[in-house]
Amino acid sequence: METTNFAATDGFPHTALVGVTGPEQTVAVQGDPRAALPLASVSKPISAWGVLIAVERGLVDLDEPAGPEGSTLLNLLDHTSGLPFEGDQTQAAPGTRRIYSNAGFDALGAHVGASVGMPLAEWLAREVILPLGMQDTDVTGRPSAGYRASIADLLSFAREVLRPALIPVALRDLALSVSRSGLRGVVPGYGSFDDNQWGLGFELKGSKSPHWLSDSLPPATAGHFGGQGSFLFIDRSSDLGAAFLSGVAFSDEHKRIWPSLTEEIVARYGAR
Template sequence: METTTFAATDGFPHTALVGVTGPEETLAVQGDPRAVLPLASVTKPLTAWGVLVAIDHALIDLDDPAGPAGATVLDLLDHTSGLPMEGSEPQKAPGERRIYSNVGFDVLAAHVADAVGMDFADWMRREVTLPLGMAQTDVTGRPSAGARSSIEDLLTFGREVLRPTLIPAALRDLALAVSHPGLHGIVPGYGAYADNQWGLGFELKGAKTPHWLSDTLSPETAGHFGALGSLLFIDRSHDIAAAFLSGVPFGEEHKRIWPPLTEEIVARYGRG
């Protein structure tokens, strides 16, 4: 593992923890890889993995009714249930619009908890964080945005996405493929897109610009960012995953450094 400094973070006025991993091992870190900071919405890919494990165990199904009338587990995973960011009143019919929803992921976690017969945080610990050895990750907060973790643990999760051990590769492939293509929607903090591509718990870069990922990255690059200055991305075309934590509210400084940082990461450590 290389200890390094990323040029793109020069002048960033806050903590800038960065890590990069290949499928087998961590490639590089900047800062303390074990420092625990809030993930905000980077919690969602972790929650989605717990949902996918329940699907693989045949405890729930993507087509199960869940959330508002007419919506399914799939709709909650890919933000097409019609639920708003916060609140219980649907804004659109299921499948009509991509509406980014925190409450949708909390409803989804409650659906899984009912199906597996335990609190969702206990399910996550038993089926995701403990098997992967993510000892620094706390999943007791909101399933949509309340987890805390470290760069070290996020890179462990990134390796799991690159080479899944808890779910079949085919289910991982489905999670990282465009679900409900061609839907209009908003990426919070960046704006509206005619084709706002998402998978199941993961945003897909697609053709979105401006974006938190560099325009040079593959449209299939998957990941998430959070409102407390966190990000995780999976670039399967280069067989790497990377994470960033700052612990401060997302703002213009994050917008400034993230595209060049993600480009620098792929240029320095991307494979293939």
Template structure:
């Protein structure tokens, strides 16, 4: 895809991108797609997927208590537990505000470890990475928030994950579970801050997956459908799936999110969508 060549003009040392169609085929790749990058918060998609596997296996329940008093696994996945960004300190009652929280994902990982009787990285590898053939993906042991921002992966591996997210019959999750996580807003109507992009009313989220809806400004494009879902990371990474376009896009870089990405990513996304015929 010619539109992917736009990453060559980004003010980064290295970037890689891939576009995957809803049938699982690769529409295009550009850059070193087998080079590992720190994922930052794109990690949360892998963590959420593993938690949902545990729910399907019966090790966890979405509405079981986890985190501060009154909070559940569902609240933690949807950033409505009330926990602060990087502290295990309650800032609001569960279900009343969308408070984006790395700490909440660390609690999720600990809850999963206790239920499964195995270390969080090992569970993610066994439940998600190995079935999808994501052999290059792992967790950075020294990350401040392992479950929230400690993932390391390649564009090629995340393209495999993007194919899974769009599959009619996913390899890992039941279609109804995947749909609930990516298409249905958890705790609708809550406002909150989208990190780096300001306050959003509402700040819609599924179960671990951000749902675009009508957010503005946003890290996706003006042509992106309201049903677009995914995540971006402060390390300069993103993965979005646009069901209306029938495609997903992964972009990984080695420069932190900032003004450059706020300008480049929406234009890049619109270029990809135009080439896809949106």
């Protein structure tokens, strides 16, 4: 593992923890890889992975009713349930708009917890955190935005996404594929897009610009960023994953460095 400094983070006025991994091992880190910081919405892919494990076990089904009337588990996972960012007053019929929703992921957590017979936090600890050796991770907060983790643990999770062992590859592929193309929606902090592409718990870059990922990254790049200045992305074309933690509120400083940082990561460490 290489200890490095990324040029893109020069002048960033906050902590900038960065890690990069291939499918087998961590290849580079900047800063303390074991410092646990808030993930904010980077919690969502971890929650989604626990849901997908429950799907694989036959404990829940993507097409079963969940959330507001007419919504399914799939609608909650791909932000098309109609629930708002926060609250329980629906804003659209299920499947008609991409409304990014913390409320939807919290409803997802409650539904799946009831189906598996334990709180989602307990299910995640047993079925995701322990098997992946994510020793610095705390999943006792909101499924939408309440977890904490370290760079080392996020890279362990990224390796699972690159080479899944907890779910079948086909289910991983479904999670990282566009669910309902052509739906308009907002990426918080970046604006509204006519085709706001998402998979199941993962945002897909698509053709969105401006964006937190570099314009040079492929449309299929999957990941998430969080309101506490965090990100996780998976670039299967380069066979790598990367994570960033800062522990401070997302700001223009993050918007300034993230596109160049994500481009630098892929240029330096992506598969050739």
